Amino acid sequence: MEAAGTLERGLAVLRALATNPRWPVRATDLVRATGLARSTVDRVLGTLAHLGYVRAEGRDVLPAPRLMELGEAYLAGGGLRDTLAPLAGRLADELDESVSLAVRDGDGVRFIVQCTRRRTMSVTFRVGDLLPVDRCAAGLALLDPSAPWAEDDQLIEPGLIAVAMPVRDREGRAVCAVSVVSHTSRHTVAELRDHCMGALRKTAGEMEATLAAGEPSTTEEANAAGEASTVGGPGPGPAVAGAAVAVAGPAVAGVAGVDRSRSAKQELGMGFLQSLARGLAVLVALGTARGGLTLADCAKVTGLPRATVRRAVQTLERLGYASTDGARFVLLPRVLELGYARLSGLTFGEVVQPHLADLVARVRESASVAVLSGDDVVYVARVQTVSLMSINITVGTRFPAYATSMGRVLLAELPDERLATIVPRPLSPRTVTSAAELRALVRQAAADGYALVDQELEEGVRSIAVPVRDRRGRTVAAVNVATHAGRASNATLLRDVLPALRETAARMEADLAHVHAAIDG
Numbered sequence: 001m002e003a004a005g006t007l008e009r010g011l012a013v014l015r016a017l018a019t020n021p022r023w024p025v026r027a028t029d030l031v032r033a034t035g036l037a038r039s040t041v042d043r044v045l046g047t048l049a050h051l052g053y054v055r056a057e058g059r060d061v062l063p064a065p066r067l068m069e070l071g072e073a074y075l076a077g078g079g080l081r082d083t084l085a086p087l088a089g090r091l092a093d094e095l096d097e098s099v100s101l102a103v104r105d106g107d108g109v110r111f112i113v114q115c116t117r118r119r120t121m122s123v124t125f126r127v128g129d130l131l132p133v134d135r136c137a138a139g140l141a142l143l144d145p146s147a148p149w150a151e152d153d154q155l156i157e158p159g160l161i162a163v164a165m166p167v168r169d170r171e172g173r174a175v176c177a178v179s180v181v182s183h184t185s186r187h188t189v190a191e192l193r194d195h196c197m198g199a200l201r202k203t204a205g206e207m208e209a210t211l212a213a214g215e216p217s218t219t220e221e222a223n224a225a226g227e228a229s230t231v232g233g234p235g236p237g238p239a240v241a242g243a244a245v246a247v248a249g250p251a252v253a254g255v256a257g258v259d260r261s262r263s264a265k266q267e268l269g270m271g272f273l274q275s276l277a278r279g280l281a282v283l284v285a286l287g288t289a290r291g292g293l294t295l296a297d298c299a300k301v302t303g304l305p306r307a308t309v310r311r312a313v314q315t316l317e318r319l320g321y322a323s324t325d326g327a328r329f330v331l332l333p334r335v336l337e338l339g340y341a342r343l344s345g346l347t348f349g350e351v352v353q354p355h356l357a358d359l360v361a362r363v364r365e366s367a368s369v370a371v372l373s374g375d376d377v378v379y380v381a382r383v384q385t386v387s388l389m390s391i392n393i394t395v396g397t398r399f400p401a402y403a404t405s406m407g408r409v410l411l412a413e414l415p416d417e418r419l420a421t422i423v424p425r426p427l428s429p430r431t432v433t434s435a436a437e438l439r440a441l442v443r444q445a446a447a448d449g450y451a452l453v454d455q456e457l458e459e460g461v462r463s464i465a466v467p468v469r470d471r472r473g474r475t476v477a478a479v480n481v482a483t484h485a486g487r488a489s490n491a492t493l494l495r496d497v498l499p500a501l502r503e504t505a506a507r508m509e510a511d512l513a514h515v516h517a518a519i520d521g
Contacts, residue, residue, distance in 0.1 A: 007279030018339035071340030073287025128341030292330030
């Protein structure tokens with residue numbers, strides 16, 4: 001298969017996987033959806049699994065959180081999201097209503113910002129979701145940007161109402177729409193308009209002033225190119241910079257301008273589609289600079305030959321994932337169809353659970369993830385081994401943090417004055433009950449990067465834990481392995497389990513960085 005053909009086939013498989021109404025799927029489902037040969041689908045899936053974009057569980061296949069970096073590359077390549085999201089959030093706070101930003105994508109609009117008010121009846125649109133352009137306020141505002149505003153009176157769904165206004169760049173082109181969304185249980189559409197119009201008009205004006213002050217000319221040119229190339233009508237080009245997640249290149253390319261697909265190909269042989277890996281590296285690279293990249297710049301970022309980059313961007317352009325102003329290539333909103341919306345909705349537990357299962361298969365002991373809630377740890381994910389003697393813990397179980405390995409890892413984030421408020425009580429003959437000793441153990445856990453607790457929660461229960469950190473380096477959860485004291489000594493846990501724990505935590509952190517999963521303490 002030639003390079004462009006391989007990338008096109010790979011994207012077809014990804015698109016079929018991402019848009020399938022049910023996850024996981026099987027290779028046979030993808031064969032039917034794409035019309036490709038089973039051998040081709042198998043090689044594509046093998047390559048995507050190596051890149052970390054899909055995950056196989058037996059014969060089942062499902063997208064992995066790392067796949068979100070494709071959509072994130074689009075969001076990082078323009079300037080709208082990070083530039084305008086704070087203003088959208090402020091408007092949502094001021095009105096106490098949900099606020100969205102959407103861009104044109106063919107005969108639809110895709111959401112790039114969602115500031116949702118959580119109520120019994122609340123908006124469930126996600127970043128990346130697509131709505132028909134003529135069935136929502138944002139789409140109507142972009143269809144006729146000369147109109148002062150647009151309304152959606154239950155066009156999409158009974159009860160859902162919205163008022164939207166276009167937001168223009170300094171050349172006067174409508175690049176996105178800002179919407180205020182509510183429900184008929186709160187307002188009629190006329191009441192919503194009266195409630196929000198003043199603040200909405202003011203915010204749209206501030207957004208336009210912000211874009212006029214800082215939007216690069218290359219973005220404007222790319223928007224014009226996107227209007228010409230997008231199927232189904234005019235639409236904006238790249239939208240939105242990406243501060244929420246750092247964009248990293250695929251595992252085989254794009255790191256410091258080094259093409260690592262060569263070594264992967266040598267390692268995996270015919271099962272690895274090098275041209276697919278390179279094409280996806282080019283896609284991600286296009287989002288590394290606001291306003292896109294020239295072919296020469298993309299070649300430098302990826303470490304690929306310019307001819308290889310040219311073939312990849314031509315394929316992306318033909319499929320509606322990229323456009324060009326003649327010099328620079330930028331990504332278009334259609335990239336978000338590759339699983340971004342559904343993956344962004346994964347819960348914290350759903351993100352970490354597969355990694356827990358892998359850890360348990362590796363160490364053959366039960367493993368858990370917990371967060372801190374007051375002075376307790378609360379279990380949010382768990383995989384238990386099958387054993388005659390097992391520790392009976394379920395998701396939602398609470399234990400005093402001071403007597404658990406995960407608790408001490410989590411307490412290590414707290415200042416001394418907060419630790420001083422914890423009064424340890426004996427839960428077993430081995431429980432540390434001295435406040436000073438507990439504080440010293442917590443500080444030692446912070447220094448070591450792990451905590452080992454030997455039968456302090458309950459006699460016979462020994463566990464070791466490490467922190468799970470967010471992209472800012474803050475500890476937001478802990479992962480542990482627990483065992484019966486008769487099966488593993490402290491030395492065994494340190495030698496055999498701690499390295500696996502740390503590797504598991506690193507994988508969790510990488511996935512959480514892509515998903516932005518919220519952690520409820």
